[in-house]
């Protein structure tokens with residue numbers, strides 16, 4: 621079954637409001653002919669509204685890099701799903717490995733965030749991926765099984781069309797070292813199989829699985845041509861218009 625490619629930029633902790641608006645303005649100029657794929661950018665919280673406004677006549681969607689699970693209250697520093705929607709977000713990235721690594725995110729908190737985001741009408745990109753140590757110990761697929769099941773616990777089949785899974789091997793993030801197409805395809809197939817076990821065999825046919833981890837113009841096409849790779853979650857290369865646009869073109873070519 622044909623799945624529409626999805627190319628998402630995770631800007632991480634980069635860009636002021638002005639830099640963010642400049643970046644999406646230059647992206648829009650580059651992307652006039654790029655309607656064949658879904659595109660999203662996730663600026664830092666402070667720039668979401670300005671980016672959303674700058675994209676008002678564009679098909680590029682806006683997402684957040686994280687979200688909290690409560691609706692409101694005494695949770696200093698947190699941002700609720702409703703606040704993100706209010707600022708223009710359609711998507712939230714949940715469970716990024718940097719949040720798991722540096723900010724104590726667990727499968728349980730990822731799951732709470734998933735439920736809260738979906739309940740508020742956001743779509744979710746949930747990130748899973750093993751560390752180098754886990755891969756070297758032959759445990760990569762066990763980690764993926766656990767993270768996928770943990771993130772999706774208690775969700776229903778009907779939620780799954782609002783969820784995209786990003787496979788982001790931790791050893792490939794920001795390192796310049798990417799998974800080979802074969803490694804990526806195997807991991808994506810494994811994720812799809814796990815979702816099939818949880819929700820029935822039809823769900824993984826339509827669910828998109830993105831690859832993230834040093835995806836660049838030079839390696840995008842070979843990764844995107846893999847049967848189980850439906851797009852990319854791009855960090856560093858999404859901060860440069862020419863590189864992000866080249867990856868989107870690769871997705872169009874691969875689709």
Ligand code: 13P
Nearest residue numbers: 630793794833834855856
């Ligand atoms: P890089 O593309 O910089 O490796 O980052 C990937 C990533 O973490 C996207 O969420």
